[in-house]
Amino acid sequence: MRLIAVLVSVGFAAPVAAQSYSVVDLPQEYYWEDMNDRGDVTGPTTNGFETWSARMVDGVVERLDLPGRTNQAKAINNLGFVVGTHSSNSFGGAFLYDTEPVIFDLQHASDINEHGAVSGVSYRNGIVSGGIWKDGVMTTVDPQTLDQLFFRAINNHGAVVGVEITFEFGRRDGVYWTEATGLVNLGANTSVRDINDLGYACGDGMIWLNGVLHSTFVGAAGWINNSNHMLGYTGAGATVWRGNGAELIQPLIQDSRYVVDELLDFNERGQILAGVYFNGSTDAQTVILTPVPEPGTWLAMGIGTTWLVRSRRRQR
16 A cells, blocks of 8 residues: 555644754663653662662652562653552552552553553453553453453553463454453554554554554554654664654754664653663663654644555554
8 A cells, every 4th residue: 555644633734844853861870761741751770679760850850759679660640640560578569659659459550641540460360451540440351362461551531552462372462442342452463552542552563543443654653642643663763753754763863972772752742752872882871852843833833743644544
């Protein structure tokens, strides 16, 4: 199928020039893993004996006061709530942290939305299942076709994507879940990693809308925001898909001394959380790449967004 660019926003023309990225260095003693739309981040660090977590809000780093010797922050929402996994000699599981920890029954927390709903993994009676926790209530979804179910991302409407796997044959199927649809298998050996609030989900070469295949593309996307811009990789390297189609990130970084090693997150402002090497160093560090100008500036100029999709669509 021939690939063409089509408008996914209404009433705007496509950007005609590639933007660049400025670089903001982050404190390097932490392994920052997730970023919210404000540019706040969270992640763990270790001294070799203990692992603990922190969040950085408005440039201020706060160590999270969590039980046990090991905890790992995984995600942060726009309210600054952090979720992750902790363990100790006596108990373990998932945590949510605002001003103090709330410990709950998910074995592993993967994501949190703006309503405080947390997606992750539940383990009970020997079954590894998808789990959603919100306000003290746990919803558990058992595997449907394969042996184990892992929930990854959750959007603000409570739609979840994840993966169902079997170790015996190495099969991994992408899945989509809502309370209304139940568990929807997205196809054998598919991969889906993120879902936005419009219902678009992205993964390896495929885009789904509300659990139905929408389009295909060349590459693998791990993140999709509500502008339907995606972040991931092609064979040429770290890539962003937005108004100009697929663009390599490295040539757009204003300071060429920073070389992208790993993509970590992507927010509604188009900021990228990334691991980089600086000035030939072999020690990776974490930075925020901020688009110049930011997407809000495009809107002020009357400029909208397009993205690359297949010309024939069946239908995140």
